Amino acid sequence: xxxxxxxxxxxxxxxxxxxxxxxxxxxxxxxxxxxxxxxxxxxxxxxxxxxxxxxxxxxxxxxxxxxxxxxxxxxxxxxxxxxxxxxxxxxxxxxxxxxxxxxxxxxxxxxxxxxxxxxxxxxxxxxxxxxxxxxxxxxxxxxxxxxxxxxxxxxxxxxxxxxxxxxxxxxxxxxxxxxxxxxxxxxxxxxxxxxxxxxxxxxxxxxxxxxxxxxxxxxxxxxxxxxxxxxxxxxxxxxxxxxxxxxxxxxxxxxxxxxxxxxxxxxxxxxxxxxxxxxxxxxxxxxxxxxxxxxxxxxxxxxxxxxxxxxxxxxxxxxxxxxxxxxx
Amino acid sequence: xxxxxxxxxxxxxxxxxxxxxxxxxxxxxxxxxxxxxxxxxxxxxxxxxxxxxxxxxxxxxxxxxxxxxxxxxxxxxxxxxxxxxxxxxxxxxxxxxxxxxxxxxxxxxxxxxxxxxxxxxxxxxxxxxxxxxxxxxxxxxxxxxxxxxxxxxxxxxxxxxxxxxxxxxxxxxxxxxxxxxxxxxxxxxxxxxxxxxxxxxxxxxxxxxxxxxxxxxxxxxxxxxxxxxxxxxxxxxxxxxxxxxxxxxxxxxxxxxxxxxxxxxxxxxxxxxxxx
Ligand SMILES: [Fe+2]
Ligand SMILES: [Fe+2]
Numbered sequence: 001x002x003x004x005x006x007x008x009x010x011x012x013x014x015x016x017x018x019x020x021x022x023x024x025x026x027x028x029x030x031x032x033x034x035x036x037x038x039x040x041x042x043x044x045x046x047x048x049x050x051x052x053x054x055x056x057x058x059x060x061x062x063x064x065x066x067x068x069x070x071x072x073x074x075x076x077x078x079x080x081x082x083x084x085x086x087x088x089x090x091x092x093x094x095x096x097x098x099x100x101x102x103x104x105x106x107x108x109x110x111x112x113x114x115x116x117x118x119x120x121x122x123x124x125x126x127x128x129x130x131x132x133x134x135x136x137x138x139x140x141x142x143x144x145x146x147x148x149x150x151x152x153x154x155x156x157x158x159x160x161x162x163x164x165x166x167x168x169x170x171x172x173x174x175x176x177x178x179x180x181x182x183x184x185x186x187x188x189x190x191x192x193x194x195x196x197x198x199x200x201x202x203x204x205x206x207x208x209x210x211x212x213x214x215x216x217x218x219x220x221x222x223x224x225x226x227x228x229x230x231x232x233x234x235x236x237x238x239x240x241x242x243x244x245x246x247x248x249x250x251x252x253x254x255x256x257x258x259x260x261x262x263x264x265x266x267x268x269x270x271x272x273x274x275x276x277x278x279x280x281x282x283x284x285x286x287x288x289x290x291x292x293x294x295x296x297x298x299x300x301x302x303x304x305x306x307x308x309x310x311x312x313x314x315x316x317x318x319x320x321x322x323x324x325x326x327x328x
Numbered sequence: 329x330x331x332x333x334x335x336x337x338x339x340x341x342x343x344x345x346x347x348x349x350x351x352x353x354x355x356x357x358x359x360x361x362x363x364x365x366x367x368x369x370x371x372x373x374x375x376x377x378x379x380x381x382x383x384x385x386x387x388x389x390x391x392x393x394x395x396x397x398x399x400x401x402x403x404x405x406x407x408x409x410x411x412x413x414x415x416x417x418x419x420x421x422x423x424x425x426x427x428x429x430x431x432x433x434x435x436x437x438x439x440x441x442x443x444x445x446x447x448x449x450x451x452x453x454x455x456x457x458x459x460x461x462x463x464x465x466x467x468x469x470x471x472x473x474x475x476x477x478x479x480x481x482x483x484x485x486x487x488x489x490x491x492x493x494x495x496x497x498x499x500x501x502x503x504x505x506x507x508x509x510x511x512x513x514x515x516x517x518x519x520x521x522x523x524x525x526x527x528x529x530x531x532x533x534x535x536x537x538x539x540x541x542x543x544x545x546x547x548x549x550x551x552x553x554x555x556x557x558x559x560x561x562x563x564x565x566x567x568x569x570x571x572x573x574x575x576x577x578x579x580x581x582x583x584x585x586x587x588x589x590x591x592x593x594x595x596x597x598x599x600x601x602x603x604x
Contacts, residue, residue, distance in 0.1 A: 060387065064382045070397075071591050072592065072595060074602075076404060076405045077405070077422075078604055079401050080401045087391055087394035090391045091391055132595055192602070193599070302383040302385065305445070306384065306386060306446060308510065309385040309386070309507065310385060311504050312506070316499040319502070
C-alpha cells in the first residue's frame with residue numbers, strides 16, 4: 001500500500017469520549033460519510049492528512065521508477081501505454097492532494113514536508129528499475145498491491161478520500177493488467193526475456209510484500225485508524241490476500257516465486273510464506289534504500305528548478321489582475 | 329599500403345548513404361519521405377518531451393507534458409504506419425522507429441534539440457506547434473484520404489498543444505525578470521532551427537504539386553503571423569539573425585540524434601527479433 005506506518009492518535013473507548021466525539025464515532029459506525037465541513041476530532045483530521053499526504057507523495061515519486069523506462073520502451077505501443085500509466089499516477093497525486101486540501105492543508109505545505117524528509121512515500125519506490133521486465137513487475141506486483149489496499153478504501157469514512165479512491169481504483173486495475181501483459185510476453189518469449197522476467201520477480205517480490213507495512217504484532221497505530229475506518233484491513237490480512245492472489249498468477253507465467261518456504265496451507269485456505277526482511281524495510285524507511293537519495297533528490301530538484309516557472313506564472317497573473325482592475 | 333587515390337578507386341561510387349534530396353524524387357518515394365518527416369518529427373519530439381516525466385515544475389505540468397508526449401507518440405504510430413504501408417517493403421511502424429540509423433531519420437533538427445530548462449522545452453514546443461497546427465490543417469485537405477484522416481485526428485490534439493504552449497510562452501515571457509530572460513534566451517537559442525520547417529525542398533514541392541501536402545510558403549506566412557503575435561504579447565524580441573540550420577529533413581542531423589536513438593532503440597538492438 002502507498003501509506004505505510006501512518007501514525008494515528010491514541011484510541012479512546014466510547015465512555016471516555018466527549019459527546020461530540022461519541023456522535024462522530026457513531027456516524028462512522030453507521031457507515032455515514034464524513035464531509036469536509038462536518039465536525040471531526042483533531043486526531044482524525046491529522047491522521048488523514050498524514051495518510052492521504054503519504055499516498056499522494058507515493059503517486060508522484062512513483063512516476064520516477066517507471067519514467068526511467070519511457071524513453072527505452074521497446075515498441076511504440078508499449079511506450080504509449082507506459083506514458084499513459086505514468087500520466088495517470090500524476091493524476092492520482094493531484095486527486096489526493098485535492099482531497100488533503102479539504103482537510104485544511106495546502107499542496108505546497110505537504111510538498112515542503114516531503115522535500116524536507118518530514119513526510120514519507122511508499123518504500124517500494126526506493127527500489128531501482130533495472131530492466132524492461134521491471135515495468136511488468138511494477139504494474140503486476142506494485143499496482144497489484146496498491147489495489148489490494150485501495151479497493152477497501154473506497155469505503156473509507158472520509159468522503160473526499162473515498163471518492164478519490166473510487167476514481168483511482170478504476171485506473172489501477174488497468175495498470176495491473178498492462179504490467180501482467182508485459183510479464184506474459186516476456187515469459188512466453190526468448191530465453192533472455194524469460195530470464196529478465198524471473199529476475200524482476202526475484203527483486204520485486206519481497207519489496208512488494210513490504211508495501212503492506214510491518215506485521216500486525218508490530219503495528220501499533222492500527223486500532224484507532226480502523227475504528228475511524230481510514231484503515232479497513234490489517235497489514236497481515238492484506239499481505240495474505242496479496243500472496244494468495246499472486247502465487248497462481250506467477251505459476252501461470254511459469255515463474256518461480258523466490259520463497260522456499262512458500263506452500264499451500266489447506267487448514268487456513270491460504271499460502272504459508274516467508275516474511276520479508278523487516279530490517280531491510282526499516283533501513284529503506286530511514287533513507288538507506290538503493291534509490292532514496294535519487295528519488296527524493298529528483299523531486300527536490302524538479303521543485304527548486306521549477307521555482308522560476310511558478311514565480312513567473314504568479315507574477316503574470318498579478319500583473320494582469322492589476323491591469324484589469326485599473327481598466328475598470 | 330596503397331596510396332589514397334588507389335583506395336578511392338576501389339570504392340563503389342553508388343555507396344553514398346543517406347539519400348540527398350536535391351533532385352526531384354519519384355512520387356511514391358516523395359510520399360514516403362514526406363511521411364517520415366512527419367512521423368520522425370513527432371517521434372523525436374515525443375521522446376524529448378517524455379524525458380520530463382516526473383521532473384516538471386508543477387504537477388499539472390507533469391500531466392500536461394506526459395499528455396503531449398502521448399499524443400505525439402500516437403501520431404507517430406499513424407504517420408510511420410502509413411509510411412510503412414506506402415513503402416510496401418514489409419516494414420512496420422516499429423521497424424521504422426527502432427531499426428533505422430540516424431541518417432535515415434527525416435525529423436526536423438528543432439525537435440532533437442536538448443530539453444534544457446523548462447523554458448527551452450516550452451519554447452521548442454511552441455515554435456513547433458505554431459508550424460504543426462497550420463500544417464495539419466493543410467493536410468486535412470490532402471488529396472490522399474489516408475493523410476487527411478490522420479491529420480484530422482492529430483489536428484484536434486495539436487490545436488490544444490498550441491493553445492497551451494502559446495499561453496505559457498506569453499505568461500512566462502511577461503512574468504518575472506528571470507522568466508523573461510530565460511524565455512528570451514530559449515528563443516534566441518532555438519530560432520536558427522526554425523527555418524527548416526518553413527522552407528520547401530524538392531520533396532515538399534513535389535508533395536504540394538500533387539496536392540498531398542500544403543505549400544510550405546503558405547504555412548510560413550501563418551507561422552510568422554502567429555509567432556509574431558505571441559512574442560509581442562510575451563514581450564519577447566524576435567531574433568534578427570537570419571542564418572538557419574538545415575539538413576534534418578534530408579537525414580543530416582545534429583550529434584544529439586545518435587544518443588536519442590541509442591537510448592530509444594536499445595532493447596530492439598540488444599534482443600533482435602524478440603517480441604515485447
Ligand atoms: Fe496510482
Ligand atoms: Fe498505478
